[in-house]
Structure formats: structure tokens, C-alpha cells
Amino acid sequence: MNFDFSDDQKLLKDQVAKFLADKCKPEDVRKILESDAPYDKALWQGLADLGFLGTTIPEAYGGLGLGYLELCVIAEELGRACAPVPLSSSVYLASEAINRFGSEEQKQAWLPKVASGEAIGCFAFAEGVQAPNARTISTTLSGGKLSGAKLPVADGDVADFAVVVVKTGSGTSEGDLSLALVDLSDAGVMRETVSTIDPTRSHANITFDGAAADLLGKEGEGWSATQDVMNCAAVLIAFEQLGGTQASLEMAKEYALDRYAFGRQIGSYQAIKHKLADMYVKLELARGHCYYGAWALSTGSPELPLAAAGARVAATEAFRFAAQENIQTHGGIGYTWEANTQFYYRRSKLLGLALGAAGGWKERIVRQLEQRNAA
């Protein structure tokens, strides 16, 4: 049994933590929150210089060619620091889709640029205020032209290319969906930044009006391809959520030790102790699931759909609880603009919805369990 990261991976985690302690302080996060800047460009360049953007991209395409386990530990630290960078869009989703399903030409065109930080990718899936699926997606790819609108698209306003889930068939079944790859500098692309609960991560409304695009992967296989990419991103984002949970718990603990009320530390009251103990319990449950997801992802296990859904559900719940109860532990000061508690409150809900709400992932868990026990 070796259900843990290796010493090298732990060393990498420490290096990332040190780098972020210097380059991604709370005041750096706040700068993005309080300005129109869509992301922290200096931090992004720093991550590119260290090679982290190409962690899982093969060396042949300019990446480091390391494994998913390395990307998991990087993700945890970025989540802990609440880093305002488009890593999930560009690395977990867009370049992952190209690496898995793209032609040689498509890989050559974008993967080296993602690895170097020269280009940012995004994944355009949702279409408005509803869950995206074969019934609700109406963006089409026809004759090499994209038409329709995607909203919200994480980092869609700063990305150079997009992987778009499109309709290529005439029906409403999963086989009518495909993936398309589009260069966002095309004249047929209109985009505007949309305001969201978390301005430290930029989102866009993208309209395609005949923009030139290619199929990514096979026609009619867009739904299963999307599920593959979602499962991969679910594990990586779960590590970001894990880091955010840990940060929220630590922040709450520090405050509970510093703050006195009724003549003693508020951390000596059981109402606060039990709240923090519950945060810890949820954190550790999520950590177990995250490790399982990391193992399944890194070994290409058929258990990945179940492991990824478990990681997503557990980590979403842990971060939700820790971020909201961190504010509660702080009392009134935690509700002010000046307090950093808001970073994690915003980010927890953003990440909890980024790949679809927890309910859908719970449904995936039950479907997997039903299949497993079909006999």
C-alpha cells in the first residue's frame, strides 16, 4: 500500500508553496479583485517560466511530460493561495482536450504555446442559466463555421483559442454533439466579460457568428469526450478545492486563537471548536477522495468516473462548508470588504459550479454504483 504522494512530489508541492507565498500574497489576489485586470499576468508568467503550464503536456510539444500527480500537487497549492490565473481553463480543460483528441496538426498548433504561456485556452460548454446537455446545447458547427453563443466561459475573454461543445447532428441525443476547436482571433467571434460572483477569475459571454472552426476528435463523440475531460478536470479542481478548504480552516483557526470574547479565546468555546472540527472532518474525507481521484487519473483506471465524482462531491462540500463557516467564525469583520475571507467564499462557490453543480455529480456516483452492482 502506497496511497500517498512521493517524496519528489511533496518536494514539488513545497516549491510551489514557496513560490506562491512570494508571488501570490493576499494583496495580489485583492489587486485582481479590485481592478479590471482579468488575471495576474506576472504570476501567470512566473508559472510559465517554471514550466508548470506544461506539466502534463508531452515533451514533444514543449511540455515537461510529467504526470497528473505533479499537476495535482500544483493545483492544491494554487487553490490554497486562491491564485487568480486561468490554469484550469488552459491546462486542465482546453489543452487536455487537444492532447486527448486532437490531430497532430492541432497539437502542434496549440500545445507548445500553452506550455510556454504564449497562448491561453478555454473550454466553452455552458449556454446560459441551465445545465448544458444534448437537449440544451444549440451552438452548431456546420461547413466549418461556428454559430451560437456560450455563457459563461471561464477565461473566454482572455483566451486565444477555445474548445467548444457543439451540435453537429440534427437530434437531441448525445451522438449529435461534437467538439470544435476555434481560434478566438477570428472575425466571427464576439466576446464580452460577464460579471460573476468571483472577479478573481474572469468569465465571458462568447458569440460565434460564422467563425471558422475545426472538429476536435470524431464527429458525434463530443459528449463522451467532454465527460473524459470533465472527469480529469474534476480531480484537478478538487485539489484546488482541497487547498482552499485548508486555507479557510487555517484562517478560522488563527482567528479563533486571536479573538477574545467574554474574557476568553473564542476557540475555547465548544460551538467554535466543533465547527472547526467539522471543517477538519470534511477536509480529511475530501483528501482521501482526492488521492483516489489522483491515483485513478494517473493510472488511467476504469474507476476514474467514480473516483472523479467522489472527489468532486467531497471537495465541493468541504470547501463550501469551510469557506462559509470561516466567515461565521470571524463574525462581523469577516463580512467586510477588507477581510480576505471573501476570497474563499467566492472561490468555493465558483469552483463548486465550474464543472456543473454537485447534484449532477452525485447522480454520476449512483449510476456508477448501479453499474458496478448490476449483477
Place this chain on the structure above:
Amino acid sequence: MDFDDTPQEAAFRKECYDWLSENARLKSASGENSRNRSNMSDDELVARAKEWQAKKAAAGYAQITWPKEWGGRGGTPIESVIYSQEEAKFSVPGGVFEIGLGMCVPTVMTYADAETSKRFVGPALRGEEIWCQLFSEPAAGSDVAGIRTKAEKDGDDWIINGQKVWTSGAQFSDFGIIVTRTDPNVPKHKGLTMFWLDMKSPGVEVRPIKQMSGDSGFNEVFFTDVRVKDSQRLGEVGQGWKSAITTLMNERLAVGGGAGAGDFGELLALARSTEMEEGAAIAQSSVREKIADWYVESQGLKLNRFRTITALSKGTAPGPEASIGKIVSAPKMQDLAAFAMDMEDMGGIITDREIAPLNGGFQAQWFGAAGYRIAGGTDEILRNIVAERVLGLPQDVRVDKEAAFNELPKGK
């Protein structure tokens, strides 16, 4: 990252499995619970458990981490885990020796002289003698240092008077370890002393406690002028709290387990075969969401046990993640059982094993969980422990630390 044994671990696992195969019967596929005493008398359980313990001891599997000179195997914690994992696949009697070997005898080994230890360790290991732990009292549960059972010096002896409660296995135990109050005029943690005693001593009376489920797993034990020798003392006079901590450090390991008969898998099976007012249970999103939630809890605990085992496998101390087990599993047992009974609708009240799904397992678990949330540390005490020992939060302000025990306020 992998879930594989090292070559040495795999070899030991095979050795255990082979020995178990020759000496015990594999559990049936229906998942029988070998610890279920309800269909077995105490005499039968004890007889079977003694026979099994003797076999284990003869083969060197009784206490794997104990040194060889004490009859153990001199093995590693990971070997102990591997043996337990393999033994869990077989139908073997349990619930008789865990407290003695896990908690009482190690305390004796820590505080008694070599001769006394030698007298007790072998027979306990071979299943010839059974031990119980006499700590809790009617007025001292979570606050176990608040015990009132008195021990008063009489020449070279001590005379014990008082009452203990929740004593598992007292009805068939040969010996026990008991914490007593030897000085009520000092603060409560400083006036305690521990002894071992013969449960057949004159003045010891064991009465079973009938639980709300109707079963009896625990006892009350009354002490009326019970005489013990000063040589039966475990630790210094007034140092009984220190001795008790030695015992309690092992308690959560010994109590552990107890996941109950019904987990998310049994709930899924029930949902597939049950009609609810709204239609097939498995088709209801309210049911499906609950199955997913409890899968996440159960699987999360299992995965964290893998983290603990990983640490043991590397020869390092497990992290504090192991402390969350009962905080999660005990309320889950209760909530899951109650939810399953709701799914059974009007029929959910039935306990008849022939009629109720899972042989009435959800109903039994619903009763059992109410006790499991309290036994071996309540939900609340366990949260205090996580907050204080893992997160480093301060203790609650205490009014009982400095005052003499006999001056503390008490209820009726």
C-alpha cells in the same frame, strides 16, 4: 501511488490467509456478521472465542505487535493490520478478548511488576482468562476523572465501595482493572488510584443493563467492601489518572469498527427492490442523492484508512486523519438506518427477521447507532479531541481543575 502490498507484505498476507483457510470458515456471500451475538448464548460465544483465541496464540497470531518474550509475534503494525484484514474475511467469534488484550493487559504490563505481568499475560493471550475495564460510573461518563468509587486503605489492603457502569463483558470476565478515588480532598485528577482485581472477589456483583433495544451488551458492577491487596495497585497512589490514560490511549483502537450491517450498498439494494408512494425508490432523486452522500462518507473513511496503512507500511506514525472515523461513521449509521426505514414506509417498523429487509438489519442498526454515538467517546467529546489535539485550540475554561474533588458542585 498504488494500493499494492510490498513483496514482504504480500508474503505475510498469504501466510495469514493460508493459516486462516485451514482453521476457519470463509464468510458466506450474504455477509454474515460473526460478532452478532443475538443468536448465540454468552456461554456458547465465550466457549467458541476461547477456542479460537487459543488457536491464534499457538500459531503466533494472537498479538502480532507484542514482543516474542510476551508470546507475541514481534511483528510490525502493518502486519497486524494485514492479519486483521484477512481475518475479517472469515467467520470467527469476536467481542470477548478485544478489551482485555487491547486495553487492560497492556496497562498491567506497563504498571505491574514482572511477576504479576508474567502471571497474567500468557493466560490472557491464550484465551484462558477474560478481562474487563471498570472506569465509567453513573456520574462519570465523558468526565471519567469524576469517578466516586472509593478505595480506602486498611493495613496492607484497600477496601473498595461504589458502582461502575457500561462494563462490557463483566458477566464473563475473570479479572478487571478499576480506577478508584483514594483521596477526595485533592483536585479530581490527583486523587485517583488504579488496581487490578479478581472479578470473583467477595462483594463484586455484576448486573446486566437492559438496553433500549432489549439486548444486554453491558453491565453495572457493584462493589461492596471488596478487599484488594496493595500489591494489586497499578501505578502510584494518586497517579490513577496517568494509568487510566495509558488504557484509554488504546480504547479507540479496541472499540473501533462498528460500521453496522447497512451501508450505502445495502441502501442501494433496498432502493432497487422497494416501491415508495412516489414510485420505485431507486428512481427518486431524493433517494439517489442520499446514496451518493453516504457513499462519499464511507468511501472517504476507507480511503483514509489506506492513508493510515500507508504510513504504517512505511514504518511511520499515522497522521491525525484516523481520528475522524467514529465522528463520521456513528451518525451515518443512525441517519442511514432511519432513512432506510422511511423507504420501507409503514413496514419500516417491523423487526421480525423473517419479514424485514436485511433480516431487520436497518432496525437493529437504528437502535445500535444511538449507543454507538456515545460509546468510547461521544460525538461531542471526539470533536473536542480533534479541536484540541489536532487543531491546537485551547481547552474549555474549567472550574474543576484546582478545587478539591469533594468541593465540586454536583447534580442530584
